[in-house]
Every structure is written in structure tokens, then in C-alpha cells.
Amino acid sequence: MPAIELQGVTKRFGDVTALSDVDLEVEEGEIYGFLGPNGAGKSTTIDVLLDFVRPTAGTARVLGYDAQAESVEVRNRVGVLPDAFDVYDRLTGRQHVQFAIDSKPHADDDPIEVLERVGIADAADRKAGGYSKGMGQRLVLGMALVGQPDLLILDEPSTGLDPNGAREMREIIREERDRGATVFFSSHILEQVEAVCDRVGILRQGEVVAEDSIAALREAVGGQATLTVTVDTVTEGVGAAVRETEGVSEVSVRGEQLVVSCEDSVKRDVLDAIEDAGATVQDFATERASLEELFAYYTEEADVQEAEA
Numbered sequence: 001m002p003a004i005e006l007q008g009v010t011k012r013f014g015d016v017t018a019l020s021d022v023d024l025e026v027e028e029g030e031i032y033g034f035l036g037p038n039g040a041g042k043s044t045t046i047d048v049l050l051d052f053v054r055p056t057a058g059t060a061r062v063l064g065y066d067a068q069a070e071s072v073e074v075r076n077r078v079g080v081l082p083d084a085f086d087v088y089d090r091l092t093g094r095q096h097v098q099f100a101i102d103s104k105p106h107a108d109d110d111p112i113e114v115l116e117r118v119g120i121a122d123a124a125d126r127k128a129g130g131y132s133k134g135m136g137q138r139l140v141l142g143m144a145l146v147g148q149p150d151l152l153i154l155d156e157p158s159t160g161l162d163p164n165g166a167r168e169m170r171e172i173i174r175e176e177r178d179r180g181a182t183v184f185f186s187s188h189i190l191e192q193v194e195a196v197c198d199r200v201g202i203l204r205q206g207e208v209v210a211e212d213s214i215a216a217l218r219e220a221v222g223g224q225a226t227l228t229v230t231v232d233t234v235t236e237g238v239g240a241a242v243r244e245t246e247g248v249s250e251v252s253v254r255g256e257q258l259v260v261s262c263e264d265s266v267k268r269d270v271l272d273a274i275e276d277a278g279a280t281v282q283d284f285a286t287e288r289a290s291l292e293e294l295f296a297y298y299t300e301e302a303d304v305q306e307a308e309a
Contacts (some may be wrong), residue, residue, distance in 0.1 A: 001064050003028045003151050003182035004049065009058035011044055011206075018044040020206040022058070026184055031177050033193035034186040035295055036203035042186040043083060045203070046155055050080065063150055076105055079149035083156045083186075085140050089129025093120060093139050096128060100143040107147035118142040119168060133160035141169065145176070152176055154185035158192050170196050202298050210298040217294050218264070224249070227260040227267050230283040231274060234258060241277035245269050 004026035011019040019041045026032045036042050047053040048060050051071035060067035062074045087096065097111040115121040118138040123131065128139060137160045144152060152173075158166040166189075173183050173196050187193050193200060194214060201211040210217060231238065234253050242258060243251050247266035252259045260270055271281055 001028065002026060002061070003030075003063055004032075004184060005059075005061040006045070006048070007059050009045075009048060009055045009060055011041075011048060011053060012056045018206050019048070019055070022203075022206070022208055024201060024208060024211075026182060028182050029177065029180055030198040031173060031183045031196050032185075033197035033200040034184065034203065035188075035193060035200055036186070037299070038188075039205075040203040041206040042203055043155065044206075046082075046153055046186065049153065050075070050078070077150045079144035079146065079152045081137075081141050081144045081152075081154045081157050083159070085136070087128040087131065087136050087139060090127055092125050092127055093131070093142075094124040096139055097142055097146065100146040104147035109146050114142045114145060115139075117145065117172065119165070134162060134165055137161055138165065141172070145172070148179070148181070150181055152181055152183045152185070154183065156187055156189075157185055158187065158189055166192060202295060204299050210294075214294070217298070224261060225264040225267065226287040227258075227262060227270055228285050228287070229258045229260065229271065229274060229281055230256055231258065231279040231281055232256070233279055235277070235279070238274055238277040238279045241273040242270055245273045 002025045004024065006022050006024040009019055009022040010017065022045065024045075034042055034045070044053065048055050049062055049067055051068050051074070054068060063077050065073045067074055091099075093115055094111045097109070097114050101107045101109050101111065112121055112124055115124050118141050120135050120138050120142075123135060128136065131139065137157070141154075141157060144154070158169055161169060170192065173185070177183055197214065199211065199213050200217070202209050212220070234256060239251055239253060239258065242248060242260055245262070245266060246269070247263040248260055248270065250261040258274070262270055267286060271284065274281055
């Protein structure tokens with residue numbers, strides 16, 4: 001049973017179409033990254049899943065429940081960190097977490113343990129109105145973790161966090177996945193998505209334009225990699241041998257380094273060609289298409305296809 005299933009979901013606000021015939025399936029136990037530029041429809045999708053807005057057409061199911069007809073059951077099993085949240089200035093961190101515990105049937109978490117997990121236990125009895133943006137983000141993440149939810153929906157979870165905080169957030173996401181939870185999160189910080197996601201979906205103007213693992217998305221755009229190889233001696237024969245290797249598109253020389261653009265699957269062949277030509281490989285490094293480049297490719301490709309149509 002999928003943790004999230006959207007079928008033909010369309011949402012219109014007057015003359016504006018926020019979502020257009022969206023089909024989306026997130027498997028139980030996976031970390032799914034939801035990408036898209038501002039205004040693409042990411043938050044509207046989350047609002048549909050949580051029954052904050054009703055779709056104009058189509059159906060949404062969460063953990064096997066109808067997201068609209070059985071929204072109470074959905075919320076009892078889902079933890080949410082919204083993009084736009086407000087803490088209660090006069091309540092302490094401990095009181096916020098206790099409120100979340102009291103709101104979830106069968107939740108028996110210890111508030112201090114929750115706050116320790118998100119790194120703000122030392123501020124448990126301080127009023128949240130004095131928290132920094134990052135501390136507020138940690139607090140709301142802690143509230144989302146209450147009750148060991150089967151599904152975590154995180155909208156821009158690293159907002160306001162410093163690099164250490166972002167790393168700790170990624171560790172928590174992995175821990176939740178490892179205990180069996182599904183994690184669905186949207187983010188514009190592509191490095192965060194690439195670091196933890198099993199699959200990603202790219203949304204553009206309310207339509208899903210690409211969906212797969214990051215490795216598969218790279219392969220679909222050509223699987224190109226840049227291989228930088230440091231050798232003891234670069235000769236014309238070495239360069240020629242690499243250029244003749246099937247799957248290599250470009251070779252340049254930088255001192256004692258060969259910079260090779262090639263299909264990701266032929267890296268071993270490139271290294272073998274260098275050794276066979278009489279040079280010794282001292283070191284090598286690979287750069288693949290970044291998620292940012294993939295995102296740009298898929299959104300720009302959609303623009304091209306639309307223009308051609």
C-alpha cells in the first residue's frame with residue numbers, strides 16, 4: 001500500500017490552476033523529495049494531503065485513508081512541519097511539545113526527550129517567543145515527531161538552520177526512515193534533497209515533469225560525468241587512447257591531469273585506457289550532474305516541449 005497516492009488531482013483557485021492532473025505515488029518507508037520553483041504547487045499538494053484544501057478533481061489517499069473523507073485518521077498518523085508556522089510566544093518549548101502529545105491519541109512521549117532529540121532541551125522552559133528562527137524550526141520538528149508518526153510531511157525543514165542543524169535534521173530523517181516511517185518533504189535547498197532522498201519528483205506549474213531516483217534522472221539526461229584523472233605523465237598517446245574510448249565525448253589536459261567528459265558507465269574503461277597507454281593513474285575524482293543541473297534540465301525541457309507544442 002502506498003503511503004501517498006494522488007490520482008488525477010487538479011486544484012483551481014478561480015482562474016488559476018495550481019495543480020493539473022497530478023498523479024503521484026510514494027511508497028511506504030521511502031524518503032521522497034518534492035522539488036519545484038516557487039508557485040509550482042508544492043504547498044498546494046501538501047494542503048490537499050492534509051485536507052486543508054479540497055481538490056477540484058481527482059483523489060488523494062494517505063496511508064490508505066481518503067484524505068478528505070478520513071482526514072482525522074490521517075492527521076492522527078501523520079507528523080507535519082509546515083513551511084509557514086507560528087509558535088505561541090507565551091508558551092515554553094516543553095508546553096508546545098506537551099500540546100502535541102495531548103493532541104495525538106496514544107502518544108506518550110517525554111517532552112524533554114523530544115527536545116533533546118532536536119537539540120533544544122536546554123531551552124525547554126524558555127518561552128518560545130524568545131527562540132531564534134532555527135530554534136523555532138527545531139521545536140516544530142520535535143512536535144512533528146511526537147507519537148512516532150507513520151508519515152512525516154516536512155515543508156522546507158531546514159529553513160533557518162545552520163549547517164550543523166541541517167546535518168542533524170538529515171540524521172533525524174534517516175532515523176525515521178530506518179524505524180519504518182515514510183518521509184515526504186519539499187525543499188528548494190537541492191543539496192539537502194540529494195543527501196537523503198530515495199526518489200524525487202519535480203513539479204512545474206502544477207504538473208509533475210519528472211520522477212525517479214536521482215541516479216535514474218541522471219541516466220535519463222545522458223548519464224554524463226566529468227572524470228578528472230591525475231597521472232604520472234600525460235603524453236599524446238595517453239590522450240589519444242582516452243579519446244578513442246567508446247562513450248567519451250571530450251578530453252582536455254590540465255598539467256598532469258586529464259579531464260574527461262564521458263558516460264558514467266565507462267569510467268573504468270577510461271582508467272584502463274590510460275594504464276594501457278603506459279601512464280600510471282595516481283588519483284581520480286568524478287563529478288556527476290548535480291541535482292540543480294537536473295532540476296534546470298527538466299524544467300527547461302518542459303518549457304521547450306510546451307513551446308514546440
